[in-house]
Amino acid sequence: MTMTTTRARWRRVALAGWLAFAACVTVAVVRATTAHFPQPSRRLSDAERVELGRVAAHVEPAWRERNRRSFPGDHWSQDDDFGAYERQWVLGEAYRRGVPVTDVFGAVDAELHSAPVSPPRKATASPCKPRPFYD
Amino acid sequence: MTASASRLLRAAHHAASLTSVRLALFGLIALAACWRPLEQAGGMNDFRDAHLLHSYEDAGTRTVQRYGQLPLWNPWSCGGQYALGSPQTRVSAPTMVLSALVGARRAEPLVLWAFLVLGMEGFFRYARRRVGSTLGALLAAPLFGLTSFTALAWSIGWLNFAGFLLMPWLLWGARRSAEGKVSGAAVVAAVFALLLGFGGTYPVPMGALFVALETGRTLYGLRGTRRRVEALWSLGATALFTLGACAYRLWPLVETMRSSPRVMAGTPGNAFPALMEMLLQLPARGGYSDRGNFFFAPVALALVVVGLVLGKRRALFPAVVAGLSVWMAAGYAASPSLFAGLRALPIFETFRYPERFLVPAGLFLAELAAVGLAVLLARSGRRPWEAWAAALACGLALAGWGVEWRAFDNLTRWSQMVPMPAEHDQPFAQARGNRWEQGHFLALNRGSIACGEAWPVPMSDKLRGDLPQEEYLEDASAGSARRAEWTPNRVTVDVDTTRPAVLLVNQNWHPGWKVSEGDVFSRDGLLAVHLPEGRRQVVLRFVPRSGLGGALVTALTWAGLAFVAWSTWRSGKRLLTGPGALGVAAVPLVAGVLVAQVWHEPVATPRFGNPDGSPLTVPELPAGALPVSARFDVPVELVATQLPPGPDAEGLAHLVLYWRVTGPVPRSVGVFVHVMTPDGGRVGGDHSVVGGTWFFGDAPRGVLLRDAFSIALPQATRGEWKVLVGLWHEGGDQSRVTARTLEGQEIPDSRVPVGAFSIPPRDRVDESSAQP
Structure with a gap:
């Protein structure tokens, strides 16, 4: 086999390498852009939205009390703990009603924006102050 | 073979x-x-950290796609934050x-x-x-x-x-x-x-x-001194080029971390x-x-x-x-x-x-x-x-x-993948939010004030998630304010006032915010503008010096590197191995220093607070503080305490210790607090970081530190609850630091008695109360 033939063969190998790499890129892009996650088909009705907002407002004071006892004197942790309670409730409601989680959060937000909120409820969250210990 | x-x-x-x-x-x-991750592309990761971190990328993408702006300011997270400084x-x-x-x-x-x-x-x-x-x-x-x-x-x-x-x-x-x-x-x-x-x-x-x-x-x-010297020149230039190439992000980061350590x-x-x-x-x-x-x-x-x-x-x-x-x-x-x-x-x-x-x-x-x-x-x-x-x-x-x-x-x-959140088309507003599920709030076009970052993001405690409008006058009787245009980096408001007024925007202030008229400033951390009376359109723009100045330095650095590469290619000599490249690499950094000098911008000073939001330093002792004046065998003084008369309605005791640091203190030193119950038991309130913010070694010297914390009392036992405080090597051998009186006498057990509070017979914890 001559040197020229060998070179030509390696050039073909190199070209095949680029084509294979381009194929990998294509597969990755196609797979990423065509992947599909089905959304819940049902959405919250206006009446359900108002009802959920009211329920969330009703349960908030009890959660706040628990948050204060769990993290005495630590306002950010209290609010963060509240967020964890709210999350559980929202996910549960969304699952129970078969609606997007976003809709339930939207209902809570709409209720908060419907009128100024007064204590023991809160329409704000304490500035972020991460705890210094994690271990 | x-x-x-x-x-x-x-x-x-x-x-x-x-x-x-x-x-x-x-x-x-x-x-x-990546077969599985690619299959799940487009789904939303429901893990809490993913909500936080992906929201940043989502916010940046929305800023670019929908508003055609660079992702400099992120109004959707934590009440608004500097995207490059996070x-x-x-x-x-x-x-x-x-x-x-x-x-x-x-x-x-x-x-x-x-x-x-x-x-x-x-x-x-x-x-x-x-x-x-x-x-x-x-x-x-x-x-x-x-x-x-x-x-x-x-x-x-x-x-x-x-x-x-x-x-x-x-x-x-x-x-x-x-x-x-x-x-x-x-x-x-x-x-x-x-x-x-x-x-x-x-x-x-x-x-x-x-x-x-x-x-x-x-x-x-490497062999030979000459090659090593050349390598050192080259490495020095590389270090400077790297510093310059990173400036677009490093400058904002350093600026932010200095204001929020x-x-x-x-x-x-x-x-x-x-x-x-x-x-x-x-x-x-x-x-x-x-x-x-x-x-x-x-x-x-x-x-x-x-x-x-x-x-x-x-x-x-x-x-x-x-x-x-x-x-x-x-x-x-x-x-x-x-x-x-x-x-x-x-x-x-x-x-x-x-x-x-x-x-x-x-x-x-x-x-x-x-x-x-x-x-x-x-x-x-x-x-x-x-x-x-x-x-x-x-x-x-x-x-x-x-x-x-x-x-x-x-x-x-x-991975916990769930369907992508449903988009809701509505004008931007801040919501109370929820950092555990933050991804949903961007889809609602709502900012989440609730923030779960790993560092203390500069935030105003005046942000609200229930406002009828996000841009408003501090004194509503002074006139009216109406949003004309909203984008992440630019907010336009039509204002009509009968007297000088303050326009407030329900987002965090940052020194990078500039205004077309009036003076932009921080009102308790909130973005605010002083305006004279009259009708005008106020345009707020986010133009951060560190971001734009840093980008300039980075651009100049790449131009410098290109010049070095071109010179090397043209002359055949290795410019990188001599002082020339070091000079070229220094030029962008000097330009950055000049920008910092010429372009004046207010400095965001750190606001140090206790976990309950109260200030961490005070100029003098308040009236109700009880002087203690105990010293320790490290340069820390327990100046005074403030104890409550008893626990609050929820059984929480809110205590304050006043400290003063006068010299270097080992990082291992922390505070122990023993609250002795009337029946001989003990409740702890130990903490090694003062006010959740400073180790003693990091605290400013000679300043009165107000260390506020709360303790949940397990049961409201009637009688006197004594409070003893001391220092120990919490992060070391856990030994106590010797405590002394002002006269130098050792205090027994190195526990300083700082006072007591009592629970009278009828003062029981009211479990039904929801008031703080």
């Missing part, structure tokens, strides 16, 4: 030297590893372009795939130079590239940790730079800049550490068996555990052993550095602790997880495996059994790929 086997080996070596073939191979391996955002990395093209969620697995390919190619280039075998480097590359921590990071939304995969590029670039090659300097500068833009909170400082070690190794390997306490540690489980045990397919989070295929350890035994000098450096990495990963569980020493350095003091040093440990183990392969492949032509040994080694490497792929795939199954 037979002639055909010999030909096959030569062909494999040749094929491995072809970039296209390598990339095709690595692309295929990465595709197999360490974990990826919005300033080139990967943002991909997010803007295909959407932030669909871009993530593609970025993961690209980083895997880059990681393997980088390792190949680094290892080929170090071990001297193309095929050995190729076979070992996936052993590092498929490191399972990347899969874990993907699963829980920490895509920014994929930056670890670029570490070999840094080491490769550092070596080439020391050899006087401009490409080396460019690679080091580019990779550090990319990692910083990609939110590499760990990869950047750790990368710097290992670059320093690699530089030492390279300098040691992060305290990381604790003594995290991992026992050796636990580290081995993390490194060598196959991770489970579900559930969270530490096992296998840094998996390195045990089957490949045979190659590591071969490398150690036969590799001689080539194996020395990776063996030592792998050992150092494991020692570092042990954290405070090792004695002496290398990690504790590292944490004494700036930047590294915020490191929280020592086990992440197992990623570089894996890199150097892979290098040792490459050494083992190189040795066996080099000997394969001598005797038949050595040929078989080489074939077996190649088989082991391939088996290692398979096992690591399995570990990677197992960890990608941990």
Whole structure:
């Protein structure tokens, strides 16, 4: 086999390498852009939205009390703990009603924006102050 | 070895030297590893950290796609934050372009795939130079590239940790730079800049550490003083070029961290068996555990052993550095602790997880495996059994790929993917929000005030999630304000006032906000504008000096590097190895200093507070404080206390201690608080960080520190509750620090009695109350 033939063969190998790499890129892009996650088909009705907002407002004071006892004197942790309670409730409601989680959060937000909120409820969250210990 | 086997080996070596073939191979391996993440593209990761971190990318993407602006200000997170100054955002990395093209969620697995390919190619280039075998480097590359921590990071939304995969590029670039090659300097500068833009909170400082070690190794390997001096010039210029290339992100970060320093306490540690489980045990397919989070295929350890035994000098450096990495990963569980020493350095003091040093440990183990392969492949032509040994080694490497792929795939199954949130088309407003599910709020076009960052984001406590309009006059009777246009970086408001007034915007203030009329300022941390009376349109623009100034420095740096490359190419002389390049590299930095001098911008001063929101420093003792005046055998004085008359309606006792620090205090010193119950029991209120903010050693000297904290009393036992306070070496041998009176007399048990409160018979905890 001559040197020229060998070179030509390696050039073909190199070209095949680029084509294979381009194929990998294509597969990755196609797979990423065509992947599909089905959304819940049902959405919250206006009446359900108002009802959920009211329920969330009703349960908030009890959660706040628990948050204060769990993290005495630590306002950010209290609010963060509240967020964890709210999350559980929202996910549960969304699952129970078969609606997007976003809709339930939207209902809570709409209720908060419907009128100024007064204590023991809160329409704000304490500035972020991460705890210094994690271990 | 037979002639055909010999030909096959030569062909494999040749094929491995072809970039296209390598990339095709690595692309295929990465595709197999990313198969599941690619299948889940477009879904929303429901893990809490993913909500926080992905929201940054989502916000940046929306800013680019919908408003045609650069992602400088992020109004959707924490009441508004400087996107470039937030360490974990990826919005300033080139990967943002991909997010803007295909959407932030669909871009993530593609970025993961690209980083895997880059990681393997980088390792190949680094290892080929170090071990001297193309095929050995190729076979070992996936052993590092498929490191399972990347899969874990993907699963829980920490895509920014994929930056670890670029570490070999840094080491490769550092070596080439020391050899006087401009490409080396460019690679080091580019990779550090990319990692910083990609939110590499760990990869950047750790990368710097290992670059320093690699530089030492390279300098040691150079022969002759002249070459070493040239290398030092070159490395100096590379350091300056890197600083300049990173300026677009580094300047905002430094500025932000100075105004909001992060305290990381604790003594995290991992026992050796636990580290081995993390490194060598196959991770489970579900559930969270530490096992296998840094998996390195045990089957490949045979190659590591071969490398150690036969590799001689080539194996020395990776063996030592792998050992150092494991020692570092042990954290405070090792004695002496290398990690504790590292944490004494700036930047590294915020490191929280020592086990992440197992990623570089894996890199150097892979290098040792490459050494083992190189040795066996080099000997394969001598005797038949050595040929078989080489074939077996190649088989082991391939088996290692398979096992690591399995570990990677197992960890990608941990992701909690849910459908992408449904979009709601409505004007932007702040919501109370929820950091645990923050991704949903962007879809609602709502900012989440609730913020769960790892650092104290500068936030106003006046932000509200129930306002009828986001831009309003502080004194509503002074006139009216109406939003005319809203974009992330620009807000336009039509204002009509009958007298001078303050316009408030329901977002955090930042020095980068500028206004077309009036004076922009911070009203309790809220974005505010002083306006004269009259009708006008007020335009607020976010134009941060650090972001734009830093970008200018970065642009000039790349122009400088291009100039050095061009001069080298034109003259044939290595400009990088002399003082000239250092001068060129310094020019952009000088320009940056000039920008900082000429462009005046207010300074965001840190606001230090207790966890209850009260100020951490006070000018003098308040009226109700009870002087104590106890001293300790460290330069700390307990000046006074403020005790409540009793617990509040919810059984919480709110206490305040006033401290003064007068000199350097060891970081180990913390506060212990013993509240003695009337029946002889004890309730603790220990804390090693004053006000959740400062170790005593970091606190300002000579200032009155107001350390407020609360204790939940387990039961409202009637009688007198005595409070005793002292200092102890909480982070050390846990011994108490001797306490003394002002006259120097030792206080018994080094516990200072600071007072008492009492619970009278009828003052019981009212469990039904919801009032704070």
